[in-house]
Amino acid sequence: MAKVKIYIDGKEVLATEGANLLHQARLNGFNIPGLCYHHKLTPTGACRLCLVKVEGQRGMVASCTLAVKEGMNIVAFDQELEETRRFLLDYLVSEQNTHYDGTYPDELRELMLRYGLDKPENRFFKPVKAHVEFRVDSSSPVLTYDPSKCIKCFRCIKACDEVQGKNVLSFYERGLNSFIVAGTG
Numbered sequence: 127m128a129k130v131k132i133y134i135d136g137k138e139v140l141a142t143e144g145a146n147l148l149h150q151a152r153l154n155g156f157n158i159p160g161l162c163y164h165h166k167l168t169p170t171g172a173c174r175l176c177l178v179k180v181e182g183q184r185g186m187v188a189s190c191t192l193a194v195k196e197g198m199n200i201v202a203f204d205q206e207l208e209e210t211r212r213f214l215l216d217y218l219v220s221e222q223n224t225h226y227d228g229t230y231p232d233e234l235r236e237l238m239l240r241y242g243l244d245k246p247e248n249r250f251f252k253p254v255k256a257h258v259e260f261r262v263d264s265s266s267p268v269l270t271y272d273p274s275k276c277i278k279c280f281r282c283i284k285a286c287d288e289v290q291g292k293n294v295l296s297f298y299e300r301g302l303n304s305f306i307v308a309g310t311g
């Protein structure tokens with residue numbers, strides 16, 4: 127696909143026409159946050175952390191749901207965007223079990239550090255999940271599934287559907303009590 131010029135925070139960059147805007151922005155060094163997007167999967171637009179402003183469009187738009195067009199003019203970082211991302215992340219964190227033992231990569235944890243939300247005193251939203259009981263499944267030698275850490279990004283479901291072609295995973299229950307099940311559970 128053809129390379130076209132777009133503008134991010136006033137900087138001219140080359141991006142692939144029709145490609146995912148968030149992915150292209152990151153390839154060009156703009157570290158826009160985002161937890162539900164993965165370059166091998168169709169975008170979900172669930173976490174809203176990748177919000178940007180696009181000239182000619184109202185409000186903030188999830189960059190993972192946009193395709194690159196020639197001449198696009200984007201704001202990736204300004205005070206309003208960063209405050210909105212922090213607010214959204216704070217809300218997301220309030221629904222998580224934030225205990226971290228440091229033994230695995232944790233994208234949510236990295237963003238908490240980036241936005242200062244690793245410190246409970248910096249959070250506006252109080253934890254709401256402490257009372258919800260989930261069972262940790264460590265029966266696999268290669269995977270551990272802890273539902274209390276699920277951010278409902280759909281990446282595992284989509285990887286199962288779109289990459290593996292198995293269509294095995296789905297959500298069970300709703301809202302705070304929802305969790306991922308395989309097959310009939």
Ligand code: FES
Pocket residue numbers: 159160161162163170171172173174175176177188189190191
């Ligand atoms: S990465 Fe775009 S909405 Fe989650």
